[in-house]
Amino acid sequence: MVAAGGTQRVPLREGTFTIPEDGGPPRLCGTRCPSCGATYAGQRVICLGCARRGLEPHALSPSGTVWTFTIVRQQPPGSIMKAPYPIGQVALDDGPIVAAAFIDIAPEDVRIGMPVEMTLVPIRKDDNGNEVVAHAFRRRKEAAR
Amino acid sequence: MSDGVVVLGVGLHPFGRFPELTIDDLAREAALAALDDAGITFREIEAGLVGRVGGTGPPVGVGTHLFAQLGQHGIPVTNVELACGSSSRALMHAADMIRAGTADTAMVIGVEKMERGMLRVGGASENYASLMGLNVMPAAYAMRAQRHMADYGTKPEHFAQVSVKSHRNAMSNPFAQYRIAITLEEVLNSRMVCDPITLYQCCPTSDGASAVILASEAFARTHTASPVFMRAWAGGSPVYDNGREGEGEGPTSLVAKRAYERAGIGPGDIDVTQLHDAFTPGEILTIEDLGYVPRGQGGPFVFEGGTEITGERPVNTDGGLLSRGHPMGATGGAMVTEIVRQLRRQAGERQVRNCRTGLAQNAGIGGVNVLVFST
Ligand SMILES: [Zn+2]
Numbered sequence: 001m002v003a004a005g006g007t008q009r010v011p012l013r014e015g016t017f018t019i020p021e022d023g024g025p026p027r028l029c030g031t032r033c034p035s036c037g038a039t040y041a042g043q044r045v046i047c048l049g050c051a052r053r054g055l056e057p058h059a060l061s062p063s064g065t066v067w068t069f070t071i072v073r074q075q076p077p078g079s080i081m082k083a084p085y086p087i088g089q090v091a092l093d094d095g096p097i098v099a100a101a102f103i104d105i106a107p108e109d110v111r112i113g114m115p116v117e118m119t120l121v122p123i124r125k126d127d128n129g130n131e132v133v134a135h136a137f138r139r140r141k142e143a144a145r
Numbered sequence: 146m147s148d149g150v151v152v153l154g155v156g157l158h159p160f161g162r163f164p165e166l167t168i169d170d171l172a173r174e175a176a177l178a179a180l181d182d183a184g185i186t187f188r189e190i191e192a193g194l195v196g197r198v199g200g201t202g203p204p205v206g207v208g209t210h211l212f213a214q215l216g217q218h219g220i221p222v223t224n225v226e227l228a229c230g231s232s233s234r235a236l237m238h239a240a241d242m243i244r245a246g247t248a249d250t251a252m253v254i255g256v257e258k259m260e261r262g263m264l265r266v267g268g269a270s271e272n273y274a275s276l277m278g279l280n281v282m283p284a285a286y287a288m289r290a291q292r293h294m295a296d297y298g299t300k301p302e303h304f305a306q307v308s309v310k311s312h313r314n315a316m317s318n319p320f321a322q323y324r325i326a327i328t329l330e331e332v333l334n335s336r337m338v339c340d341p342i343t344l345y346q347c348c349p350t351s352d353g354a355s356a357v358i359l360a361s362e363a364f365a366r367t368h369t370a371s372p373v374f375m376r377a378w379a380g381g382s383p384v385y386d387n388g389r390e391g392e393g394e395g396p397t398s399l400v401a402k403r404a405y406e407r408a409g410i411g412p413g414d415i416d417v418t419q420l421h422d423a424f425t426p427g428e429i430l431t432i433e434d435l436g437y438v439p440r441g442q443g444g445p446f447v448f449e450g451g452t453e454i455t456g457e458r459p460v461n462t463d464g465g466l467l468s469r470g471h472p473m474g475a476t477g478g479a480m481v482t483e484i485v486r487q488l489r490r491q492a493g494e495r496q497v498r499n500c501r502t503g504l505a506q507n508a509g510i511g512g513v514n515v516l517v518f519s520t
Binding site: 079 | 272273274275276277278279280281283284287288289290291292295336337338339340342385386387
């Protein structure tokens with residue numbers, strides 16, 4: 001996808017999420033069982049529910065709600081986040097609960113049950129001038145959808 | 146039970162910071178203390194197991210290295226790694242050997258020398274979790290605590306009270322790292338680390354060692370008239386729950402149920418408990434998982450003194466991970482050491498009255514163990 005300035009946006013780690021060409025929201029890459037319909041975050045080969053071998057790729061829902069959270073008060077080395085900042089777990093609308101960095105949510109505002117959606121944050125430029133991006137969650141903007 | 150497994154000896158090296166000592170020094174002192182406690186020499190040990198996570202010392206073959214300093218007479222030595230639950234898992238395997246008849250005695254050494262600072266999961270390389278500041282160790286406990294607060298109304302002072310009690314208990318434990326009293330206000334007003342967990346609700350990084358000698362009942366009867374039995378044990382690893390990371394240390398409730406069934410008892414029969422309180426929510430969540438109180442009532446139960454030495458359900462009588470200290474590989478053996486001292490009525494000021502059955506719950510990233518002991 002072309003970002004402002006004509007550069008490409010590339011995921012921090014290939015295969016973590018997709019950036020749809022049509023301008024839709026980014027989605028985490030998951031897997032789904034064709035037999036029983038169970039949905040997983042990340043790449044699984046064997047279904048935990050029915051033991052089927054061979055799951056299919058599945059783009060996870062970009063929206064969900066805050067399952068739980070905490071506020072990190074001590075700056076960890078090597079992070080782009082500036083303490084204090086909230087982190088948590090998000091229950092995606094299609095089931096899986098994933099670890100979540102929050103962007104544009106003040107520490108004192110984060111709540112369990114808060115509607116959130118996927119977004120991308122710039123990390124750095126790579127050697128080809130592309131913008132390396134990582135995923136995070138922000139407060140859901142219902143009106144924009 | 147003529148085929149019982151007996152805890153014949155226990156020993157510790159004090160927990161704390163010992164920059165001048167090596168893991169060899171720590172392990173040797175604990176091992177010799179356990180041999181003296183058992184009244185046997187190293188020649189009578191038929192199997193060795195070592196629980197240790199990492200840090201300083203040899204990266205490979207640490208078990209053989211440590212046991213070789215006590216004696217070298219060809220016994221099998223096995224390394225067991227289950228993060229913070231390493232030495233309790235090693236004890237389970239040692240007990241299995243004795244019950245199976247492949248050894249009459251076995252010694253489990255747990256040892257660790259830890260790096261200073263916050264426990265972190267994973268490396269410092271540019272990976273997603275470290276870039277986004279997600280791999281901060283207290284966060285997993287803090288997020289479970291936040292969920293508990295939202296679901297059941299548990300309050301920050303409930304968690305803080307765990308630390309007040311642990312510090313008080315550790316004051317009469319000469320092997321504890323922190324032997325100072327601390328007030329509820331001091332705990333709540335210490336620096337916030339990950340809401341609701343403040344600094345004084347986090348276990349320290351520690352150096353230390355534990356040693357536990359198990360023996361068959363037949364062997365033990367020739368050395369003690371009042372044996373403490375390791376009566377039942379069960380271990381587990383996490384059960385998938387929609388990808389939730391909060392349960393990464395494994396299903397304590399499921400494992401406890403198995404241990405109770407194997408011991409032929411219920412949660413109401415446990416007189417004294419050592420459990421995994423790396424951070425204060427550990428005690429409140431775990432007494433619920435162990436079935437001591439209904440789900441959601443752990444906070445008020447602790448706050449009202451239910452887990453004090455004089456309470457209905459004494460927990461972490463030696464100060465727990467919070468105050469005794471938490472040299473990861475040594476922790477399980479230290480829990481068992483305290484249970485055995487309580488069951489032998491050797492706990493001094495910390496002694497729980499009418500104490501016949503004890504339980505240790507020791508968790509690490511990747512698994513959890515529940516061990517039941519009785520006189
Ligand atoms: Zn399936």
